[in-house]
Amino acid sequence: MGFPPFFRVLREKGGDSAALSLSDFLAVVSVDRPTKIKLALSMNPLLMRPAELTDAESIARLINAAFNPERFYIDGDRTNPEKVRGLMDKGKFLLLWDDAALVGCVYVEVRGERGYFGLLAVDPARQGAGIGARLITAAEDECRAAGCHFMDLTLVNLRTWLPPYYRRFGYAECGTLPFPIDQRPPKVPIHLVQMSKPL
Ligand SMILES: CC(C)(COP(=O)(O)OP(=O)(O)OC[C@H]1O[C@@H](n2cnc3c(N)ncnc32)[C@H](O)[C@@H]1OP(=O)(O)O)[C@@H](O)C(=O)NCCC(=O)NCCS
Secondary structure, three states: OHHHHHHHHHHOOOOOOOOOOHHHHHOOOOOOOOHHHHHHHHHOOOOEEEHHHHHHHHHHHHHHHHHHHHHHHOOOOOOOHHHHHHHHHOOOOEEEEOEEEEEEEEEEEEEOOOEEEEEEEEEEHHOOOOOHHHHHHHHHHHHHOOOOOEEEEEEEOOOOOHHHHHHHOOOOOHHHHOOOOOOOOOOOOOOOEEEEEEE
C-alpha cells in the first residue's frame, strides 16, 4: 500500500496530524478506501467503551444503517432504541467511537459457559477497515473474562459472504434455527445459521 501518500498529505497540511480531519484525509489521499480508513484510524485511534442507556438512539441508528443490505429479504428497520434498551437488561453493547461519532457496535451476552454476540454493526462508510474484527475480538475477550468456554453467533442464511468472514476468526457452522417469529416476517423463506468457536 505504501505510506508516501499519507506523509505527503501530512506535509501539505503542515505536518500536524491533529489538524487533519478524516474527511480531509479521505478526500485527498490516493490509495484504496480500506487503506485510507486504516491510515486515518492510526491518526485518530478509536475509543472502545461499554454502552449506557443514553446511547440507545445512536446504537439503533447505527445498526439500522449497517443492516440496510438486509432489506432485500426483510422490510423495515432492524431495531429501535426500545429494543436496544431491552437487550441491555440481558447483556451489553460494546461501542467504538471516533470522537463523537459511533462507528461500530456489538451486542454481547453471557449464557452460562457460552458467550453470544450479535448485532455486529459498522458504519457503512467505515466497513472493510478492521473495525468489525476489533469488535469481534472485544466480544470474545468479554466472554472469556466472564468464564465462557465457547462463543456463538447466528446469521441469516442468505448473507453468503458472512460464513467465510466468521471462519477467518475460527468460527464453524454448527446448526440451523428457524427465523425468529418475534421479528417482522421475511419476504422470502429464510433461516438462521449457527456458528461457534471454542474460546
Ligand atoms: C459484517 C461487518 C460488521 C464487518 O465489519 P467490517 O469492519 O466491514 O469488517 P472487517 O474490516 O473486520 O473485515 C473486512 C472483511 O469483511 C468482508 N466484507 C465486509 N463487507 C463486505 C461486503 N459487503 N461483501 C463481502 N465481503 C465483505 C470482506 O471479507 C473483508 O475482507 P477484505 O478486507 O479482505 O476485503 C460489517 O460489514 C457490517 O456492519 N455489515 C452489516 C451488518 C451485518 O451484516 N452484521 C453481521 C450480521 S451476522
